[in-house]
Amino acid sequence: QVQLVDTGGGLVQAGGSLRLSCAASGRTASSYAMGWFRQAPGKEREFVATINSSGARIYYADSVKGRFTISRDNAKNTVYLQMNNLKPEDTAVYYCAANLRGASYSEVLYDYWGQGTQVTVSS
16 A cells, blocks of 8 residues: 655746655555646646656656656655646646556546645746
8 A cells, every 4th residue: 555645836926836746655655657637626637747667658748748747766755746837727736646557647547646735826
């Protein structure tokens, strides 16, 4: 079993940057593929980025490609989401998630979820 704690959200102006972190606990945490998802008010939760256990496979949603970077440090059992050139439409609660099946954009494949961290981008 894995427990996830996601942190790093906050209030930032459009064009600014934030780095989210997701700390995973558990001896096998580095074996999990990780994903970031987000949910804006009144909207469905959506895929943002995913990375497999080794870091060799990475996928992004088209809306964040070129602006966001997902990475992981398995020695620290931590996954990061570097968000640059933030836009007001990036405002959402961001969740990290873990699964043993592999990097995926489908939230139904993820077994474990963090509590979420709020990102607010002002115009």
